[in-house]
Amino acid sequence: MTTPDESLARIGARLREELFDFLRIPSVSARSEHREDVRRAADWVGRHLRATGFETEVVDTPGHPVVLGEWKKAGPGAPTLLIYGHYDVQPAEPLDLWTSPPFEPEIRDGRLYARGATDDKGQLYLHLKALELLMGSEGRLPVNVVVVAEGEEEIGSPSLLPFLRDYRDRLDCDAVIISDSQMFAPGVPSLLSSLRGLAYVEIHVQGARSDLHSGAYGGAVPNAATVLARLLASLHDADGRVAIPGFYDRVAHWDAEARAAIGGLPFDEEGFREETGAPGLQGEAGYGTLERLWIRPTCEVNGLLSGYTGEGAKTVLPARAMAKVSFRLVPDQDPDEIPALLRRHLQAVAPPQVRVEVRELHHGRPWRGAPEGPVFEAARRALTRSFGREPVLTGEGGSIPIVSDFEKVLGAPVLLLGFGLPGSNLHAPDEWFPDAHLEKGIETLLYLYEELEG
Amino acid sequence: MTTPDESLARIGARLREELFDFLRIPSVSARSEHREDVRRAADWVGRHLRATGFETEVVDTPGHPVVLGEWKKAGPGAPTLLIYGHYDVQPAEPLDLWTSPPFEPEIRDGRLYARGATDDKGQLYLHLKALELLMGSEGRLPVNVVVVAEGEEEIGSPSLLPFLRDYRDRLDCDAVIISDSQMFAPGVPSLLSSLRGLAYVEIHVQGARSDLHSGAYGGAVPNAATVLARLLASLHDADGRVAIPGFYDRVAHWDAEARAAIGGLPFDEEGFREETGAPGLQGEAGYGTLERLWIRPTCEVNGLLSGYTGEGAKTVLPARAMAKVSFRLVPDQDPDEIPALLRRHLQAVAPPQVRVEVRELHHGRPWRGAPEGPVFEAARRALTRSFGREPVLTGEGGSIPIVSDFEKVLGAPVLLLGFGLPGSNLHAPDEWFPDAHLEKGIETLLYLYEELEG
Numbered sequence: 001m002t003t004p005d006e007s008l009a010r011i012g013a014r015l016r017e018e019l020f021d022f023l024r025i026p027s028v029s030a031r032s033e034h035r036e037d038v039r040r041a042a043d044w045v046g047r048h049l050r051a052t053g054f055e056t057e058v059v060d061t062p063g064h065p066v067v068l069g070e071w072k073k074a075g076p077g078a079p080t081l082l083i084y085g086h087y088d089v090q091p092a093e094p095l096d097l098w099t100s101p102p103f104e105p106e107i108r109d110g111r112l113y114a115r116g117a118t119d120d121k122g123q124l125y126l127h128l129k130a131l132e133l134l135m136g137s138e139g140r141l142p143v144n145v146v147v148v149a150e151g152e153e154e155i156g157s158p159s160l161l162p163f164l165r166d167y168r169d170r171l172d173c174d175a176v177i178i179s180d181s182q183m184f185a186p187g188v189p190s191l192l193s194s195l196r197g198l199a200y201v202e203i204h205v206q207g208a209r210s211d212l213h214s215g216a217y218g219g220a221v222p223n224a225a226t227v228l229a230r231l232l233a234s235l236h237d238a239d240g241r242v243a244i245p246g247f248y249d250r251v252a253h254w255d256a257e258a259r260a261a262i263g264g265l266p267f268d269e270e271g272f273r274e275e276t277g278a279p280g281l282q283g284e285a286g287y288g289t290l291e292r293l294w295i296r297p298t299c300e301v302n303g304l305l306s307g308y309t310g311e312g313a314k315t316v317l318p319a320r321a322m323a324k325v326s327f328r329l330v331p332d333q334d335p336d337e338i339p340a341l342l343r344r345h346l347q348a349v350a351p352p353q354v355r356v357e358v359r360e361l362h363h364g365r366p367w368r369g370a371p372e373g374p375v376f377e378a379a380r381r382a383l384t385r386s387f388g389r390e391p392v393l394t395g396e397g398g399s400i401p402i403v404s405d406f407e408k409v410l411g412a413p414v415l416l417l418g419f420g421l422p423g424s425n426l427h428a429p430d431e432w433f434p435d436a437h438l439e440k441g442i443e444t445l446l447y448l449y450e451e452l453e454g
Numbered sequence: 455m456t457t458p459d460e461s462l463a464r465i466g467a468r469l470r471e472e473l474f475d476f477l478r479i480p481s482v483s484a485r486s487e488h489r490e491d492v493r494r495a496a497d498w499v500g501r502h503l504r505a506t507g508f509e510t511e512v513v514d515t516p517g518h519p520v521v522l523g524e525w526k527k528a529g530p531g532a533p534t535l536l537i538y539g540h541y542d543v544q545p546a547e548p549l550d551l552w553t554s555p556p557f558e559p560e561i562r563d564g565r566l567y568a569r570g571a572t573d574d575k576g577q578l579y580l581h582l583k584a585l586e587l588l589m590g591s592e593g594r595l596p597v598n599v600v601v602v603a604e605g606e607e608e609i610g611s612p613s614l615l616p617f618l619r620d621y622r623d624r625l626d627c628d629a630v631i632i633s634d635s636q637m638f639a640p641g642v643p644s645l646l647s648s649l650r651g652l653a654y655v656e657i658h659v660q661g662a663r664s665d666l667h668s669g670a671y672g673g674a675v676p677n678a679a680t681v682l683a684r685l686l687a688s689l690h691d692a693d694g695r696v697a698i699p700g701f702y703d704r705v706a707h708w709d710a711e712a713r714a715a716i717g718g719l720p721f722d723e724e725g726f727r728e729e730t731g732a733p734g735l736q737g738e739a740g741y742g743t744l745e746r747l748w749i750r751p752t753c754e755v756n757g758l759l760s761g762y763t764g765e766g767a768k769t770v771l772p773a774r775a776m777a778k779v780s781f782r783l784v785p786d787q788d789p790d791e792i793p794a795l796l797r798r799h800l801q802a803v804a805p806p807q808v809r810v811e812v813r814e815l816h817h818g819r820p821w822r823g824a825p826e827g828p829v830f831e832a833a834r835r836a837l838t839r840s841f842g843r844e845p846v847l848t849g850e851g852g853s854i855p856i857v858s859d860f861e862k863v864l865g866a867p868v869l870l871l872g873f874g875l876p877g878s879n880l881h882a883p884d885e886w887f888p889d890a891h892l893e894k895g896i897e898t899l900l901y902l903y904e905e906l907e908g
Binding site: 210214225230235304312316 | 668772
């Protein structure tokens with residue numbers, strides 16, 4: 001038998017061609033004009049699973065479909081893995097900041113550039129190909145496998161929990177594997193042990209009924225943009241802490257050992273800063289950069305819009321101002337509670353001359369997993385074989401809100417096994433996936449199935 | 455001889471038809487895509503003056519043209535009036551807030567709705583028609599008249615001062631008349647004695663090189679939108695005063711008599727609030743609403759843009775954030791000095807982890823005139839005849855930056871004689887001009903020429 005490495009090298013061109021096809025579909029779940037594209041991406045995944053020998057359904061939901069693939073012929077007593085991924089992607093704007101167009105994949109300097117290359121089409125594809133290769137060479141899998149691929153992850157997975165509940169019986173499994181995360185560093189394989197949660201809102205301020213002339217009315221009529229800026233400024237104190245009363249009440253504090261383990265990771269802070277291009281790093285006083293990213297909650301302004309933003313000078317007194325604001329949460333903060341705390345805070349600080357409204361967009365629970373069990377151990381060994389060193393345990397600042405849903409509904413541990421790299425521009429222009437990790441990722445998954453069988 | 459009133463009534467339909475033609479031209483000077491439209495509006499004015507018997511030139515500038523019309527046959531010793539107006543308009547966005555399209559004029563409930571109806575095409579038109587009617591009935595004018603109509607008023611008149619200097623000899627006059635302002639209230643004719651100046655800038659904040667994932671980077675990397683909000687919040691103190699050091703140093707204080715005159719005007723504060731639709735009025739502590747509008751300087755946010763502002767939730771950490779900010783200035787503040795004070799303030803309060811840049815867009819000097827002289831007296835009598843009551847002296851919160859340029863270059867007093875009404879949505883959706891003031895305005899100007907002759 002050839003090693004996975006050798007056989008993969010032979011099919012490298014086809015591997016990329018197929019992935020490019022997948023990435024070319026602009027499956028932007030947040031934009032209604034891409035509804036059909038999202039459906040096309042679902043069908044693409046469904047066709048692939050069907051061709052591999054999976055019983056496959058593209059399940060309609062009130063939003064975008066869930067693709068469900070099942071192969072349960074591993075025999076009595078064989079464990080079942082559930083593989084989750086998402087085939088939808090973030091909006092690609094601003095388009096003019098992409099070096100090559102977001103939906104025309106291109107490899108440059110060992111990086112595969114495309115919207116969704118890492119998050120998450122590229123990583124979902126690793127699983128689809130590993131299954132296909134195994135079925136192709138062995139005619140069977142060593143374990144039962146269920147694949148769940150959704151199309152609403154980037155808009156908060158509103159249909160996934162209902163799906164998990166409706167299909168509960170067919171989703172029974174011993175572990176859930178998700179590849180939607182990153183390695184700690186190039187050459188350093190990683191298993192994720194915590195994720196931050198999310199509460200995402202819009203804050204709307206309305207002053208006058210409609211925009212006014214800033215000369216004729218300025219100085220006497222409330223300016224929605226000015227008020228919004230002052231409200232946003234009230235969300236942090238001078239130490240970079242979130243200044244909303246009650247915000248930290250439920251925050252679980254990591255113990256000294258866990259913080260020491262984070263402190264011991266080979267983290268290049270200056271390299272991290274350089275990669276972002278920011279003149280300096282900035283955050284909550286009393287915590288290091290990795291702690292600020294993994295174990296501390298945040299409040300971020302994600303978007304601002306008010307008044308006149310086109311070319312030139314329009315002397316308008318804006319009637320309306322909008323901010324998109326999101327909070328990254330850590331255990332045991334409750335994403336349902338955060339918008340209420342925000343509302344109470346804004347009511348207390350907003351001037352009575354304007355109307356302030358908080359609209360909830362979506363949210364997800366923070367998560368901390370237990371790094372143990374047979375699937376965790378098999379993944380540890382597979383990563384060690386593939387990358388030549390033991391994986392490190394990391395946290396992740398981003399959210400995969402459905403992780404805790406899987407644990408809750410299916411009662412199975414979740415394993416987060418990511419092949420992306422830091423700085424791969426998730427949710428930003430020029431998103432990329434390390435080209436060599438196409439083979440490395442599939443190889444690791446093939447080892448994983450071997451380790452599970454062994 | 456019929457009164458102006460009667461003869462005007464006979465040509466009302468044609469008056470409106472012609473004005474509608476003028477208003478239909480989207481002469482938005484701030485937008486390069488409307489360059490040809492601005493030129494068409496200039497040609498429209500030029501044709502009109504030429505048909506009236508004026509020697510007319512459409513003078514090219516580095517920006518939009520200046521229309522110069524001259525009629526200097528009033529005979530030896532006759533005084534010369536210079537009439538200034540502008541044929542360019544503000545951008546019309548947001549278009550969806552207009553009841554009827556901005557460049558399709560429509561009369562509803564006694565109001566003539568269109569972008570430029572009051573500011574300033576409608577009022578410039580009053581002058582063009584008064585001159586045409588006089589020339590038509592008398593074959594001559596009682597005074598020499600020079601008309602200067604520019605197409606860059608809404609972008610700060612960058613070419614006007616050079617034009618005034620280049621054409622200085624042909625612009626010699628005894629008074630300048632500008633109709634680009636409003637009456638104090640319906641039925642209350644007004645002469646303007648002060649204008650605020652303007653300094654308009656953009657503030658740009660840059661943190662990271664490009665937008666980042668707010669989960670993967672949030673909490674450790676500076677957020678340009680958050681920083682911008684905090685910078686904007688630093689521009690005012692809790693009393694609504696501008697908190698930029700040095701900002702008030704040159705502010706001339708109105709004496710008790712002037713403040714008492716303002717206090718004595720029949721101002722309906724609750725009506726003013728209701729007209730704006732704001733839940734309350736708001737401004738600098740220690741001053742009344744009219745004082746806040748006329749004699750106190752301001753700082754207004756005119757526009758905000760950062761990160762993701764489309765539909766749905768994009769978890770982006772914005773690399774860039776932009777605010778348009780303008781200051782209304784009062785004598786003797788210096789618009790050239792204000793951006794420098796702002797820069798110094800922002801340098802002092804901005805965190806070192808971001809780059810902050812202030813770009814100057816345009817500016818204009820504040821102005822206070824002396825309410826006296828033969829043309830002022832003639833206008834006072836003309837308004838009294840036309841409206842049946844003496845005009846009041848008012849201030850204006852907006853800016854007509856070129857007023858002080860005219861005074862400086864031509865050495866002639868400027869008379870501000872406006873026929874708009876409060877609440878006419880200048881620079882906002884649904885701009886309107888009181889339909890009846892088409893006749894009232896032309897009538898007043900015909901009386902003015904009579905009074906100047908008499």
